[in-house]
Amino acid sequence: MLPELTSILYQFGTNAAFLLLSALGLIVILGMMNIINLAHGEFMMLGAYAASFVVHRGMPFPLAVIMAFFATALFGIVLERLVIRRFYGRELGALVTTWGISLILAQGALLLFGPYMPPIPIPGGAVSVGVFSFSVYWLILIGISVVLVAGLALVYRATRFGLQARATMQNPIIARSLGIRTGQIYMLTFGLGAGLAGLSGALLAPTTSIAPYMGQQFVAPAFITVVVGGGANVIAGAVGSSAFLSLIETPVSLTLGTFYGTMALLVMALMVIRVLPAGISSLGARLRPIVAR
Amino acid sequence: MSDLENVSTDSGIASDGAQAVGASAGPTRRSLIQGAAGLAAASVVLAHPAIVRAATESPVKIGFIEDESGNLSIYGIQKLHAAQLAVHEINDGFTLAGGPVGSGSLGTMGIYTPTPPTLTSGPGPKLTIVDDGGEPSAHAIVTADPEEILIPSGEKGLLGRPVDLLSSDGQSNNTLWQQLARRMIQQDKVDVLVAGFASAEREAIRPIVDQRKQLYFYTNQYEGGVADSYTFCTGAVCEQQVIPVMQYMVEKFGPKIFTIAANYNFGQLTAAWVRSFAPVLKAKVIGEEFPPLEVSEFSSVIAKVQAAKPDWVMTLLVGQNQSNYYPQAAAAGLHLPMASTVNMAQGYEHKRFTPPSLANMHNAVNYMQEIPTKRNQDFVARFYKMFPNDPYLGQMAQNTYFSIHLYAKAARLIGTTDQEKVRRTLEAGWAIEAPEGTVFLEPATHHASHYIRLAATDEKQQISFVREWPMIEAWWLQRLGVNLVRHPEYKQYTPQEDPFFKMFS
Incomplete structure (x- = not known):
C-alpha cells in the first residue's frame, strides 16, 4: 500500500508543480498587471534557450537557471519600454500585440538557432519505492515551486517595491500623486513577470525538448491556473487552483487514463469559473475580507 | 507500348x-x-x-x-x-x-551450398542442382544492390x-x-x-x-x-513497420506489451494494429494509454507503466509535447526496452535527447541517414x-x-x-x-514495398541495424481487394472494416 500511496502523492505533487511553474510569470503579468500575455510560452522558451546556451558552454545548471531569470527579465524590460507600455488599459490591444510577439519570437528562434537546442540532462537520479521509481529532479522541482511562490508573496507583502507595485496596479493616478514612479513600477513588474517565466522555462527545460515552439505546451495550463485562481489574491489563488486541479486530475488519470485526466481538469476549470467567476481566491476573500489584498 | x-x-x-x-x-x-x-x-x-x-x-x-x-x-x-x-x-x-x-535487384532468402552447382559436358547432360550439393552451409539474404544509383x-x-x-x-x-x-x-x-x-x-x-x-x-x-x-x-505503412518490430521485440524481450499512443487517428489506428497482431505472435497488450497531444507531463503514465510491469513499451508519441515522455521516463528510472514506428527516423530524437532517454529504442524503418x-x-x-x-x-x-x-x-x-x-x-x-x-x-494499391531495417539504439543512443528485410510489401490494401487500376476509389480504410483485426483476439 505504501508504494501506491507514495506514487499517488508524487503524481499529485508533479502535476501541481507543473501547473504552478507554468503559471509563475503569468501570475504577475496577467494576475497583477491584467495583461493577457500570449507570449508567456515564448518567454519560457527564451529562458530554456538561455539556459541551454550557457549550460553547453560550461556553466553549472543552477547558475544557468538564475542567469535565465535575469536574461529574460532584461528582455521583458526592453519589450515593455518599446511596446507593452503603449497598451496598458487596452486589454484586447495587448492580447493581439503579445500574440504577434509570440509568433515573432518562436519563428525567430527557429530561424536563428534552428529546429532545436542541445538538451540539458535531467540532474539527479531516481529513487525507488516498491515497483515505483521517482525522479529526484521532479521532487526538487516540487520544492522549488513552493519556495518561488512563497518568495513572490514575500516580495509583494513585505517590501517597499511590493507595496508600491500593489498601489500602482490598484490605482495608478493616486499612486503617482503620492510620488510613486508608476512608469518605473510597471516596467519592473513586467520585467519580474518575464524573468519568472524565463526562470520556470529554464527549470522545466531538462524535462522537455528545447525547441522554438516548446512554449505552447505551457500556455494553456498557465492561463487555466491563473484564471481559476482568480484576481482577489493572485498568488494564493494560483496555489489553490494548481492544488485543486491536480487533486482532480491525478486520480482520474490514474483510474481512467491520461485522456480523461485532462478532460477532468478542463471540465473542473469550467465549473469553477461558472460557480466562482472571480476564481478560487474569491472564496477566501469572501470568508476573510481583511486578509485579501 | x-x-x-x-x-x-x-x-x-x-x-x-x-x-x-x-x-x-x-x-x-x-x-x-x-x-x-x-x-x-x-x-x-x-x-x-x-x-x-x-x-x-x-x-x-x-x-x-x-x-x-x-x-x-x-x-x-x-x-x-x-x-x-x-x-x-x-x-x-x-x-x-x-x-x-x-531493373532493381530485389533481395531474397538464399541458400548457400558447400559445392556450387555445375554443368558438365560429356555423355549426356549432367546438372548438379543446388539441393543435391549437400547440406546448406548458410542461410543468408542474397542481394545485389548497385552501388551507384544516381x-x-x-x-x-x-x-x-x-x-x-x-x-x-x-x-x-x-x-x-x-x-x-x-x-x-x-x-x-x-x-x-x-x-x-x-x-x-x-x-x-x-x-x-x-x-x-x-x-x-x-x-x-x-x-x-x-x-x-x-x-x-x-x-x-503499419504492416511494414509494426509487425517486424513487434516480432523482434517479442522474441528478444518477451510477450507483455504496454502501448502509449498519441490520441488521434495515427496513434489510435497504429495501436489497433499492435493489439490485433499481439495474439499472432503469442504476445499480449497488457495496458494502453492514449495521452492527448496537449499533454506534456507524464508522471501518471509512467506510474501506470511501472505498475503494469510490461516486458517492453510501444511508444507511438507524436510532436513536441509528447516527446517529453522520454527524458521524463528516463529520469524516473523507467528503463524498459522501447519500440516505435515514428521516433528517431523522423524527429531524430536519438540526436536531440541526452542519453539514456532514447537508449534501447527500436524502430523498423525504411530509412535513416x-x-x-x-x-x-x-x-x-x-x-x-x-x-x-x-x-x-x-x-x-x-x-x-x-x-x-x-x-x-x-x-x-x-x-x-x-x-x-x-x-x-x-x-x-x-x-x-x-x-x-x-x-x-x-x-493496384498505389503503395510502395520497402527495404525495412530494424534500427536499435545502444546506451549512448548510437544506431545499429540489427535485422533487415530487403523487401516488405504493403499488403493490407491488397488483402482488402483494393485495385485502383480497375476500380477507382477515394477513401481511407480503417482496421474496423477488416474482420482480420478481431480474428485472433
Whole structure:
C-alpha cells in the first residue's frame, strides 16, 4: 500500500508543480498587471534557450537557471519600454500585440538557432519505492515551486517595491500623486513577470525538448491556473487552483487514463469559473475580507 | 507500348555507362559522371534539335507543401530540402536507376551450398542442382544492390523543360493547407503535387485533390489504408513497420506489451494494429494509454507503466509535447526496452535527447541517414553538400527525394506531363533504386514495398541495424481487394472494416 500511496502523492505533487511553474510569470503579468500575455510560452522558451546556451558552454545548471531569470527579465524590460507600455488599459490591444510577439519570437528562434537546442540532462537520479521509481529532479522541482511562490508573496507583502507595485496596479493616478514612479513600477513588474517565466522555462527545460515552439505546451495550463485562481489574491489563488486541479486530475488519470485526466481538469476549470467567476481566491476573500489584498 | 520499350532501353544504357565510369574512376568519380552527363546531354541535344527549342518552354511545375514553420517544421524543412536536392539533380541531368521493367535487384532468402552447382559436358547432360550439393552451409539474404544509383537521365530537366519546385509553407495549420492546395491546383496548375506530413493534413487536402483529379504524392510514413486513385503513398505503412518490430521485440524481450499512443487517428489506428497482431505472435497488450497531444507531463503514465510491469513499451508519441515522455521516463528510472514506428527516423530524437532517454529504442524503418550502404552514404554526402547546416536527413525526406525522381522518370517515359497519362504510367510496376534500397511501387494499391531495417539504439543512443528485410510489401490494401487500376476509389480504410483485426483476439 505504501508504494501506491507514495506514487499517488508524487503524481499529485508533479502535476501541481507543473501547473504552478507554468503559471509563475503569468501570475504577475496577467494576475497583477491584467495583461493577457500570449507570449508567456515564448518567454519560457527564451529562458530554456538561455539556459541551454550557457549550460553547453560550461556553466553549472543552477547558475544557468538564475542567469535565465535575469536574461529574460532584461528582455521583458526592453519589450515593455518599446511596446507593452503603449497598451496598458487596452486589454484586447495587448492580447493581439503579445500574440504577434509570440509568433515573432518562436519563428525567430527557429530561424536563428534552428529546429532545436542541445538538451540539458535531467540532474539527479531516481529513487525507488516498491515497483515505483521517482525522479529526484521532479521532487526538487516540487520544492522549488513552493519556495518561488512563497518568495513572490514575500516580495509583494513585505517590501517597499511590493507595496508600491500593489498601489500602482490598484490605482495608478493616486499612486503617482503620492510620488510613486508608476512608469518605473510597471516596467519592473513586467520585467519580474518575464524573468519568472524565463526562470520556470529554464527549470522545466531538462524535462522537455528545447525547441522554438516548446512554449505552447505551457500556455494553456498557465492561463487555466491563473484564471481559476482568480484576481482577489493572485498568488494564493494560483496555489489553490494548481492544488485543486491536480487533486482532480491525478486520480482520474490514474483510474481512467491520461485522456480523461485532462478532460477532468478542463471540465473542473469550467465549473469553477461558472460557480466562482472571480476564481478560487474569491472564496477566501469572501470568508476573510481583511486578509485579501 | 513502343514508347515504353524505347525509353527503358535508353535508361538501361545510361545506367551501364554510369556504372562503368564509377568503377574505374576512384576519387574523381563525381566529376567524371558529371562530364559523362554533359556528354550524354550534348549528344541528345545534337540528335534531337527539337529539345533545344523546347528548353525555352514553360517549366514543369512540382507543387510542394510542407510545414516550414510552426510545430511540425522540424520534419517539413528536411522534406523541403530533399525535394530541392531531387529537383536540382533532375535539372542537372540526373535520375535514379530503375524503371517499369523492375531493373532493381530485389533481395531474397538464399541458400548457400558447400559445392556450387555445375554443368558438365560429356555423355549426356549432367546438372548438379543446388539441393543435391549437400547440406546448406548458410542461410543468408542474397542481394545485389548497385552501388551507384544516381545516373545520367539523358537530358537536363524533364522533357526538355526545366523543373520548378513551387513550395509553400503550410505553417502546421490544416486550414492553410487547404487554401494552399487549392491555389496550387487551380491557379498555379501544378503538374504534380507532393505534400503532407500529418494524416490530418493529408485528409484535409485529399478531397480537393480528388475533385480536381490532381496527381498527388504523399511521402510520409503513416497508419495506412488510403485507397485513392489520384494519390500515391510512397512511405511505409503499419504492416511494414509494426509487425517486424513487434516480432523482434517479442522474441528478444518477451510477450507483455504496454502501448502509449498519441490520441488521434495515427496513434489510435497504429495501436489497433499492435493489439490485433499481439495474439499472432503469442504476445499480449497488457495496458494502453492514449495521452492527448496537449499533454506534456507524464508522471501518471509512467506510474501506470511501472505498475503494469510490461516486458517492453510501444511508444507511438507524436510532436513536441509528447516527446517529453522520454527524458521524463528516463529520469524516473523507467528503463524498459522501447519500440516505435515514428521516433528517431523522423524527429531524430536519438540526436536531440541526452542519453539514456532514447537508449534501447527500436524502430523498423525504411530509412535513416545512418544506413551504412555506399549508395546511401553518397546520397547523404550530396544532401549535406547542398545543405551543410541541416541537423538530420530522415525517413520522409528520403521518401520525398525518390518520389520526385520517380515522377520525373514516369513523365519522361510517357513523354508528357499530362497528369492522367503520368498517373497511368506510374501504374506500370515501377522499381526505383532509392538510397534505402529498391522500392517497388505496387500498381493496384498505389503503395510502395520497402527495404525495412530494424534500427536499435545502444546506451549512448548510437544506431545499429540489427535485422533487415530487403523487401516488405504493403499488403493490407491488397488483402482488402483494393485495385485502383480497375476500380477507382477515394477513401481511407480503417482496421474496423477488416474482420482480420478481431480474428485472433
